[in-house]
Amino acid sequence: MDALQTAEPTTLAQQLSTYLADLWNAPVAIEELARIPGGASRQTYRFDAVSGGVRRGLILRRDPVDSLIDTDRRIEYLAYQSFHPLGVPTPEPLVLDEDGGALERPFFMMSRVDGGKAASPFTVSPYAPNEAEIGRQFFTILGQIAAADPLTLPIAAAAEAPALDRAWARELEHWERELDKDELHPNPIGRAAIRRLRRHPPPPAQKLSVVHGDYRSGNFLHDGEGRILAILDWEMAHLGDPLEDLAWAIDPLWSHFDDTRVSGLVPRAEAIALWEAASGLVADPAALAWWELFNSFKGLVIWISAAKSFRDGGGVDPVLGFTGLYCTRRHDQILAQRLEALLESAP
Amino acid sequence: MTPTASELLIGNFMTLIEPPPPESAGEFMAGKIAVTGMISLLLAQEMEKGVSVRAAENRALRALFVEAAEGGWAPALTDGLKSLARGEDQDLTLSALDRANAALRTALIALQTAVEEASGAAGPSAAGRAREKRIARLLRESADARRLDLPPLPAR
Numbered sequence: 001m002d003a004l005q006t007a008e009p010t011t012l013a014q015q016l017s018t019y020l021a022d023l024w025n026a027p028v029a030i031e032e033l034a035r036i037p038g039g040a041s042r043q044t045y046r047f048d049a050v051s052g053g054v055r056r057g058l059i060l061r062r063d064p065v066d067s068l069i070d071t072d073r074r075i076e077y078l079a080y081q082s083f084h085p086l087g088v089p090t091p092e093p094l095v096l097d098e099d100g101g102a103l104e105r106p107f108f109m110m111s112r113v114d115g116g117k118a119a120s121p122f123t124v125s126p127y128a129p130n131e132a133e134i135g136r137q138f139f140t141i142l143g144q145i146a147a148a149d150p151l152t153l154p155i156a157a158a159a160e161a162p163a164l165d166r167a168w169a170r171e172l173e174h175w176e177r178e179l180d181k182d183e184l185h186p187n188p189i190g191r192a193a194i195r196r197l198r199r200h201p202p203p204p205a206q207k208l209s210v211v212h213g214d215y216r217s218g219n220f221l222h223d224g225e226g227r228i229l230a231i232l233d234w235e236m237a238h239l240g241d242p243l244e245d246l247a248w249a250i251d252p253l254w255s256h257f258d259d260t261r262v263s264g265l266v267p268r269a270e271a272i273a274l275w276e277a278a279s280g281l282v283a284d285p286a287a288l289a290w291w292e293l294f295n296s297f298k299g300l301v302i303w304i305s306a307a308k309s310f311r312d313g314g315g316v317d318p319v320l321g322f323t324g325l326y327c328t329r330r331h332d333q334i335l336a337q338r339l340e341a342l343l344e345s346a347p
Numbered sequence: 348m349t350p351t352a353s354e355l356l357i358g359n360f361m362t363l364i365e366p367p368p369p370e371s372a373g374e375f376m377a378g379k380i381a382v383t384g385m386i387s388l389l390l391a392q393e394m395e396k397g398v399s400v401r402a403a404e405n406r407a408l409r410a411l412f413v414e415a416a417e418g419g420w421a422p423a424l425t426d427g428l429k430s431l432a433r434g435e436d437q438d439l440t441l442s443a444l445d446r447a448n449a450a451l452r453t454a455l456i457a458l459q460t461a462v463e464e465a466s467g468a469a470g471p472s473a474a475g476r477a478r479e480k481r482i483a484r485l486l487r488e489s490a491d492a493r494r495l496d497l498p499p500l501p502a503r
Contacts, residue, residue, distance in 0.1 A: 012370055035375040045370065119502055122385075126502030184349040185445065186452035189486050192459055199463075257499070307349045315350070315358030316365070318382040324350045326389055329493050336487040343483045346476075 012103070016047065016060070019102040023095060026051050037319075041235045042073070046112055057112035059091060063105040074098060075158050077108045079234035082153035082210065088141060089220075089230050116221025116229040119264075121254050122326075126217075127264060130226035135265030136274060137228045138220065142249060143278025146209045146242035155210055159239045165204035167240040172197055172294065175301045182301070182308040189336050190304070193297040196339060202290035205241035206281055213237050215245045216254045217263040246275050246283060247291035252334050253299060253327065293342075296335040303328040352390050352397065352441060359383040389495045396492075401444035402436055404489045408451040409434060411485060412458070415478065420461050427454050455482070 013030040020028040033047040042061040049056045063073060073096070080093040091110040100106035119126030127134050150156055162170045176194050179187070213236025221229040249263055250271060256264030262271050272283045307324030310317060350358070362383050367376045412432035416425055431454050436447055459482050465475055 012368075033370045034373050035371040037375060037378045117503075120500070122497055122500060123502040124499045186449055186456060188452050188456045188459060189490060191456045192483075192486065195460065195463060310350050310358065311354060314361065315354055316361045318358060318362050318379055318386060321350050321355050321358050322382050322386050322389075325355060325386065325393075326495055326497070329490070329495055333487075333490040333494050336483070336490040340480075340483040340487045343476075343480050 012045070013047075015103050016049070019097075020049050020051070022102075024051055031055075042076075057114055058094070059110050059112045060103075060107055061110070062103055062107040063100065072158065073106055073108060073235075075155060075237050076235045078153075078155040078158050079210065079212075079237040080110060082150075082155045083145065083148075083231075086144075086148065088144060089228055090234075091230055091232075113221055113230040116223055118221055118232070119218050119256075121216070121218040121256065124257055125264065126256060127222070130222075130224075131261065131265050133226040134222055134228060135261070135263070135271065138263065138265055139249070139271045139274035140278040141228065141231060142212075142215055142245055143275040143281075145212060145215075146207075146245065146275070146279040146281060148210060150208055150210045150239050153210065155237065155239070159210075159237070161208060161239045164206075164208060164241075167205045167208070167244075168197075168202050168290065168294070171240060171244065171298070175298050178305055179301045182305040184304070184308055184311070187300070187304065187332070189332050189339070190297060190300050192339055193293060193300075193335055196342065197290065197294055197297065200290065202241075202243075202287045203284065205243070206284075207242065208239055209242035209245075211238050211240045211242065211244045213245070213248075215249050216251070217249075217256065217265070218254070241287075241291065242279060242281060243283060243288055243291045244295070246272070247288055248295045248298075251292070251295050251299060253296075253330055293335070293338050296331055296338060300328065300331040300335055303331060351445070352393050355386050355390060359386055385497065388497065392495050397441055398439055398444065400492045401441065401448055402439065403492065405434075405436055405444065405447055405451055407485055407489070408448075408455060411481065412451075412454065415458055415462075418462075418465075418478070420458075424454075424457055424461060428458065458482070 013033045016030045016033070017028050020030075029050040031048045031050060033045060035043065035045050037044070041064070043064050045060040045062070047058055047060065049058055061073070061076075077093055077096040080090050084090045084092050091113050094109045094111060096108040097103070098106050125131075150159070151161065172194065179190055179194075183190075212231070212234055214233050215231070219233040220231050223229055250268055254263050255261065258264050260267060262268050265271070266274070272288075275281075276283055303323050306320045307328060310320035310324050313320065315321065362379055409432045412428040416428035416432060418425075420428075431451055434447065436444055438444075459479075462475060462478050462482065465471070471479060
């Protein structure tokens with residue numbers, strides 16, 4: 001056998017050990033390395049880094065070869081840097097490497113939050129019996145994020161700040177471009193939504209906020225006893241209208257098949273009241289309705305993009321296949337119902 | 348429609364046949380296997396109703412085009428609607444029905460856009476509003492028919 005045949009490939013654990021040893025200037029052993037589900041636009045791993053007798057639980061978020069959505073890892077990292085010091089429950093960000101050579105692709109690492117679980121959005125009653133308490137925290141935290149001044153936060157270094165009267169247009173144009181790029185089968189419902197949203201724009205944003213971009217059931221850890229431990233998956237964070245996040249959080253897709261509670265947590269009116277109290281903002285019904293329609297469209301485009309990524313990637317990521325099939329059809333239905341109701345209620 | 352049932356079933360096979368690297372063999376692989384199971388549940392419904400749902404949607408679109416072609420649109424749109432309205436699904440494979448559906452949906456987008464643009468500053472005419480509502484109802488009914496359902500999965 002020659003050297004090429006006998007050489008062991010460098011494992012991810014070895015790569016991590018080498019990288020952290022350079023970073024910390026000390027030998028580092030990697031233990032308990034395991035890939036875990038965690039967002040669809042990054043590969044997520046948990047591991048222990050042991051150095052000098054100290055064990056640290058860490059999370060690695062690495063760019064994938066294929067992704068459900070193309071997102072900016074720097075903005076995601078800066079979002080954690082922005083809100084961790086403010087007391088919003090998030091993991092502590094540790095290091096960002098945009099070159100990524102050490103681990104083959106760009107990545108960042110953050111502290112691990114142990115003892116929590118994230119609900120699948122497609123299960124029934126995942127928060128019972130603590131729905132009300134988790135709901136109170138969930139919408140209060142979202143209000144706190146909305147209330148923060150984004151221009152004073154680290155995320156402002158990388159995220160573009162739209163004018164208040166352009167926040168909606170920028171988002172709509174972005175997701176329309178994504179649809180143009182990834183639509184494999186004509187989608188008249190999505191196209192009708194674009195035209196409707198453009199013909200009936202919302203009022204200007206009442207303030208500029210950090211928008212998490214995917215704030216919903218399933219993207220936070222809770223301890224099973226009524227306490228939220230960490231808000232995760234900031235990969236679509238941007239600056240914009242704070243109503244965008246509220247409308248996404250109450251989209252019917254995330255209701256856990258419970259029509260009486262948004263995000264499977266609390267009634268809609270209570271969620272909005274909690275958000276208003278924590279943010280000091282007002283959820284104008286007409287503006288919120290625009291963002292609800294927009295978010296159902298945005299969701300539809302995300303799933304259409306997932307379907308394209310599934311095909312382009314050779315079909316080996318079943319999450320992309322599942323969302324491309326099931327979620328596309330659910331958001332098609334949600335969006336079609338909304339559009340029909342708007343026409344039926346028109347004078 | 349994408350992803351197709353064939354693509355998804357082949358994807359399930361690829362997911363299960365390829366050994367994962369050691370760090371992906373535990374919780375992550377268990378999660379992937381669970382998702383392949385959910386895909387199988389959805390495809391069982393798609394296999395049962397996929398042909399009838401697609402054939403019905405195509406028929407509904409052609410019926411709409413028969414009436415809408417007389418709306419006084421630009422010649423290209425009118426000719427396109429008339430041509431498509433005369434069509435018929437003879438090949439009842441999912442892929443053939445999807446190809447026909449893609450052409451019909453493209454024309455529907457053009458028609459719906461034209462209907463909306465025909466509304467002047469005073470809003471749509473009664474006939475225009477009725478046509479808008481008919482299209483919206485057709486889209487909602489099609490989306491309802493294509494919906495796939497998950498069983499009530501318990502949280503873990």
